[in-house]
Amino acid sequence: MSEEQRLHLHVPEPEFRPGDTPDFSNVNIPNAGSVRRPEIDVPPEEIRDLAYSIIRVLNREGEAVGPWAGELDDDQLIEGLRHMMTLRTFDARMMMAQRQGKTSFYMQHLGEEAVSTAFQKVLVKGDMNFPTYRQAGLLLAQEYPMVKMMNQIYSNEEDPLHGRQLPIMYSEKEYGFFSISGNLGTQYIQAVGWAMASAIKHDTKIAAGWIGDGSTAESDFHASLVFASTYKAPVILNVVNNQWAISTFQGIAKGGSGTFAARGHGFGIPSLRVDGNDYLAVYAVAKWAAERARRNLGPVMIEYVTYRAGGHSTSDDPAAYRPKKESDAWPLGDPIERMKLHLIARGIWTEARHKQAEAEIRDQVLTAQKEAESHGTLHSGGAPSARDMFEDVYKEMPPHLRRQRQEAGI
């Protein structure tokens, strides 16, 4: 056979690997304010372009511009900044605690703080998130007690999950935060099922599913889109595209499709792509989606374009697979810096107030940490009890488990 007839396997590779100088100047990023804002009840086929663009509100000068601007008042904006700063500080302390051996594992949000903190503000009490391990902002944006999160991270005697779960795998029904699973993608279809239940009961609550760029490849992503599309479930299908899935760049999951948001098109699901490092844009788009879902107009998919600036988890070292400076070169900037610039441009914030806020937040986090550590840390011993290991397998403990507990002598 002739050479030109021979087939070849195409294996996508990221543009930059360790040693390369990252340069994203060829990435096409629409100007802030340039993407239109459709009516809430727009037919999905009329906004296919929104899956190939990026909705942005904050421009380089820190101004909020365009049709998606103007959703948040001063207090809300300052609160948003504080939530992001809290999340970052919380992460930093917990990363350090892990390195100090106070727990086994941690996962941070560095660079992605806007996504979950801004999103949460469009939900109301009773709505339910089905998060991954990288949306702790959903809790912090509700002023959820940090000490409870830390207790879980430390698996200490006050850990609400009794030491059973890996750190950061929170569960908080009261705060609309579904139990995090270690298995990727499973929660997405559960979110759809929850939303279907709300519709079955003629309720008003909506659900939000969360998934990472890499995990969109999982099969349950498909189940979710099929079910959401068929039953027009009141669910927001969030895809957090932070460019990386451990060591694997987004191109392996995305393949030949232009964007992850475009995945919704095959299902007639309106899909919007948003600057995930722009708190205002995230909020505005999420609000649009929530309103659509609440008006029984069915699911909306949102792709958040962001960047995982840190390692995948405390077990990961990204220097092994991407340039150290890639995160700095990332063109959408840092969500906290951008918000800060906006508040200053808006005249409601100063460098000094920012420093002060940093100190306050640091204090709050430290206070919480101190309290949490007073209840113990992973290896400080004794808690939670081994007895607890046998509880909650079933509602009532069956005889064979009672016998095993006895055998364990606890």
Next chain:
Amino acid sequence: MSEEQRLHLHVPEPEFRPGDTPDFSNVNIPNAGSVRRPEIDVPPEEIRDLAYSIIRVLNREGEAVGPWAGELDDDQLIEGLRHMMTLRTFDARMMMAQRQGKTSFYMQHLGEEAVSTAFQKVLVKGDMNFPTYRQAGLLLAQEYPMVKMMNQIYSNEEDPLHGRQLPIMYSEKEYGFFSISGNLGTQYIQAVGWAMASAIKHDTKIAAGWIGDGSTAESDFHASLVFASTYKAPVILNVVNNQWAISTFQGIAKGGSGTFAARGHGFGIPSLRVDGNDYLAVYAVAKWAAERARRNLGPVMIEYVTYRAGGHSTSDDPAAYRPKKESDAWPLGDPIERMKLHLIARGIWTEARHKQAEAEIRDQVLTAQKEAESHGTLHSGGAPSARDMFEDVYKEMPPHLRRQRQEAGI
């Protein structure tokens, strides 16, 4: 909460149920010849419209018209008609054989004969189909010995699968026909893997995956599209939309998406929709796709719009869930009748020759059936041997199976 805020579950329903008079006059069917034919190397995003249309060649008058016409010569056309007639006759005889208790089960192709018989003609030796249970035309279009198929259906002493498989679950590597699985969707990603292997080996062979409208909802469909898209695998991803999945109409799988072909868009896979009851259109579109795959331009998705005129299987009675006359009202007609009309219009066929062909084919099928039955039928006893039940679980029989065979006394 106010009534208008309350959510509702949307459960799609087919337009017609038993007792209704089916009327498809509102279904928008493009005229034959009206859909453009793009270059083989067209970028997928330039032909998104082709996933929302229907490529057709044969018009009402039986003429082959438009840019997709002219692919087949007289002999090929007559051969095509014969293949479809053979498949229909084969089905009719086997349906009857099942009713006579000569086997346990059968699945027919009534109304869908064009799809597999025409498709096969664009493949060359070495290519591989990963079929469902409703593509026996892939074998018959290669003049595969009918008696071998019947031996399998009868689970008789000559059954190439030694009685192990449900009737019609053929396997014929030599004819590029992968072993049929009873589990829906699994073969689709296998087709992609096979195609990837061909590319890895710098071979020239391509693969074809097959799936039904209902089964596109299965998760392996997603895996297939993700892998095919990422590695640009030389595979044709066929979706046979025969409107029904047992009792469930296509709307349950399709949900809010316009068409099944549109599912390819989220993956950057060029997707074409074709009149599945038009042998010439099926052939032309399949050929386009095969050429694209062979030129290393990656996967193509094809949706065949057709109608399952018979029951799902011999275990099914469609009168329980759809109007008896729905199949007659189906607007794309009967593939055999349309082909016959075309050949007559073309001046190479007559009613008399058709009758004669019918008789010849009936003879061939009956002769094959007689021979197959001379080797036994399912309950005629003795064959295939129980000993055989223990073979091929592994390449070499491990001790525990040898012991079990001994224990079975066979």
Next chain:
Amino acid sequence: MSRMTMIQAIRDAMDVKMGQDEDVVVFGEDVGYFGGVFRCTQGLQEKYGRNRCFDTPINESGIVGAAIGMAAYGLRPCVEIQFADYVYPAYDQIVSEAARLRYRSAGDFTAPITIRMPTGGGIFGGQTHSQSPEAVFTQVSGLKVVVPSNPIDAKGLLIASIEDDDPVIFLEPKRLYNGPFDGHHEQPVTPWSKHELGEVPDGHYSIPLGKAKVTREGSAVTVLAYGTMVYVAEAAARETGIDAEIIDLRTLLPLDEETIIASVKKTGRCVVVHEATLTSGFGGELLSRVQETCFYHLEAPIIRVAGWDTPYPHAQEWDYFPGPARVGRALVKVMEA
């Protein structure tokens, strides 16, 4: 009291629960308008509306995953997998999610769902309509696994399963849908309408999960069986004349050890029977538990009779199926040992 097949009894259980509890919803492939390929949900959509009984896309993981989400909301879904052979795509949702949700969230969320599926062979269904995958569920902590063997039990156990606050795998031996098949495939089966176990109480009642039933008292040997094998064991006892005590386990997880141990201590012998593949089948667990608890009472090795370690063949169905002759041989052997 009504005469019912097992299909009707199963349907009646769902009907009773849907009538009593608005949170009970029923869905799966072809279960809506059509009422399921075995007709177990026939009429439910008409009676309760599409909102509470509906067809789903063909995605087993989606069916179970959506059910888990609904359960987290507060519903009590009872879903159908068309054949047990098709449950594997849902295995991750069952094992990693439904089974562990209560545990991992410390009771914050729970998954009170029932997953029904027809199981077992005997209908010439070949390898994809005949499997008995109970053992891949009994290995999963957090699940309950139920296998009824007659209409009365089927209704009572299904009601108990739907009411149970933990996820239940409900395996319906399809060969028993219409009558108590004992493995004598050459003979017609007595329909349930002519059988006392087909006399199903009306309205609500439940049979507790985790309780076995002695279906035949005997002193010579204990036979542990469930589903179709209960009748096969009865036939084997009848035909060999061995005074076997037959226990219909009904629930495999949690297991009614008490009833089992009492019987084996009495008889001193034990035969374990199931249709599933032998190796790593549930019989291994049963044999182990008996050995661990009754070792000093055993007068002979416990024998397992099970499907051979091959996929379920089509034409050789009756060579594969552990029928009364094979079970009978085991009874004779265990008595002679």
Next chain:
Amino acid sequence: MSRMTMIQAIRDAMDVKMGQDEDVVVFGEDVGYFGGVFRCTQGLQEKYGRNRCFDTPINESGIVGAAIGMAAYGLRPCVEIQFADYVYPAYDQIVSEAARLRYRSAGDFTAPITIRMPTGGGIFGGQTHSQSPEAVFTQVSGLKVVVPSNPIDAKGLLIASIEDDDPVIFLEPKRLYNGPFDGHHEQPVTPWSKHELGEVPDGHYSIPLGKAKVTREGSAVTVLAYGTMVYVAEAAARETGIDAEIIDLRTLLPLDEETIIASVKKTGRCVVVHEATLTSGFGGELLSRVQETCFYHLEAPIIRVAGWDTPYPHAQEWDYFPGPARVGRALVKVMEA
């Protein structure tokens, strides 16, 4: 001969086979450029190119399904599932497809694939990085199931698995990657570089599937173990002073019954050990086989020591893990019985 960790030995096995056989391809999540989260495939992409070692999308069913298709073409894929806990989405492709392909096509198509995955706990990985799901594979006719316990075996068994014409589930006890962990988590582990089983022969060699190894001869009791539990059993024997004969099964399916039976007939006692959940774990099969074949040689009930019937907890890891103390108690008990 080179000093290797188990990770290096596993990598070396793939390297040897990729070098020898152009049809061997390696892929999975993060296995390409990065070389796998446990670095088992490090350097293979660089050496053999992206065409033969590459990253995949995160879809386990896709990984196995694509491997089956490639095998049908004629390749010999060796794929990685990042953690055994994440294999369930691929369960359908493994059970319904890979395991049955040869059978259902009467040998027309086969699936010579190897599916590697890290298994077991001991790394504070919580319920989704600690599971030992071997029993849900040993129930599947058509699969082979392998669990190495040291670098030499890991390399030889992996080469044999890749060369095997049937699908092989290759479970790598991750707690053994760096040294022979015996359950004494409070003590540092001897690295393989200081252990004789870390002296791995260079180049090609293979260890036949289906053959167990007696790792410690003894006369008092037979301990059946595999993976990490081999070292736990050794520690228990050492610490109790009981003269246990320890059998490292190495392959669970097919099982080396001969070695097991010979040993139990000699010792008259047997303890079965595994880390997986007790109920319906592989221990039930082991106990059953021993009971069936050695009943009249048994002087005491066979005892199973296994993980408790709960999900794998995080903080209570060492309460869950069946360590030397628990195994030791079982040894004492079986000797006293």
